[in-house]
Amino acid sequence: MTTTQRPATEQNGRAATQRTEAEKAPPTVQPFTSGFDRGREVIAALRGPAADTAAAALQQVYVMAVHTGDVPGAGTDGDVWLWVDGSSGVRSGWLYEDNGEDNFERNKTDYFWHILPDLGTPVACWAYFRPGGFYSDWYLNTVSVNGKAFTFYRWITDEGMYQGTPA
Numbered sequence: 001m002t003t004t005q006r007p008a009t010e011q012n013g014r015a016a017t018q019r020t021e022a023e024k025a026p027p028t029v030q031p032f033t034s035g036f037d038r039g040r041e042v043i044a045a046l047r048g049p050a051a052d053t054a055a056a057a058l059q060q061v062y063v064m065a066v067h068t069g070d071v072p073g074a075g076t077d078g079d080v081w082l083w084v085d086g087s088s089g090v091r092s093g094w095l096y097e098d099n100g101e102d103n104f105e106r107n108k109t110d111y112f113w114h115i116l117p118d119l120g121t122p123v124a125c126w127a128y129f130r131p132g133g134f135y136s137d138w139y140l141n142t143v144s145v146n147g148k149a150f151t152f153y154r155w156i157t158d159e160g161m162y163q164g165t166p167a
Contacts (some may be wrong), residue, residue, distance in 0.1 A: 029128075081097065092114070127164065
């Protein structure tokens with residue numbers, strides 16, 4: 001996939017890049033799991049007159065902590081999305097992870113906050129990676145969702161979806 005990137009300010013000796021909104025578009029693939037249709041049922045049930053009030057009452061704050069490994073060249077300038085499935089049968093959908101910092105650098109933990117429908121306990125986690133910039137490969141160590149850790153421990157060099165293992 002070809003992406004158009006424009007040089008931005010220099011950060012930590014690297015030329016940072018800026019991406020257009022189209023380049024930040026979420027992936028079109030979805031993790032396939034069985035037993036997660038209940039999330040659709042919950043959403044359909046909320047589509048009544050009190051949908052906004054009921055949906056707001058069911059929302060939770062989720063903290064995603066993404067830890068990049070401590071190996072030479074581990075950091076990336078690529079784009080990252082996370083997807084979480086919960087024990088309640090609700091799925092997060094793809095969440096673009098960018099907090100305005102120089103994210104996903106070697107031996108760094110980046111934190112992202114999302115307000116989502118109540119997923120219950122996180123039971124599965126996927127990362128979608130789209131390489132980009134001068135340093136496109138990435139060594140993803142772990143992702144923690146509200147304290148529930150998922151291990152990846154792998155180099156990610158190609159665009160695609162990668163599943164974590166519950167720790």
